[in-house]
Amino acid sequence: MKLLSIMLMMGGQQGNGGGSMSGIVMLLLIIVIFYFFMIRPQTKRQKEEKKFSFNPF
Numbered sequence: 001m002k003l004l005s006i007m008l009m010m011g012g013q014q015g016n017g018g019g020s021m022s023g024i025v026m027l028l029l030i031i032v033i034f035y036f037f038m039i040r041p042q043t044k045r046q047k048e049e050k051k052f053s054f055n056p057f
Contacts, residue, residue, distance in 0.1 A: 004027065
């Protein structure tokens with residue numbers, strides 16, 4: 001949440017009207033990068049561990 005407020009403040013400080021739009025684009029880019037490098041590999045790893053784990057109970 002703090003990152004969102006920082007990005008919105010950075011976009012609002014620019015004088016032109018396109019500044020807020022570029023801030024939103026940067027925020028979305030950060031979220032996409034975070035997803036592909038952090039969340040997606042972790043979920044794939046969890047699925048593999050679940051597939052190979054043996055639970056007799």
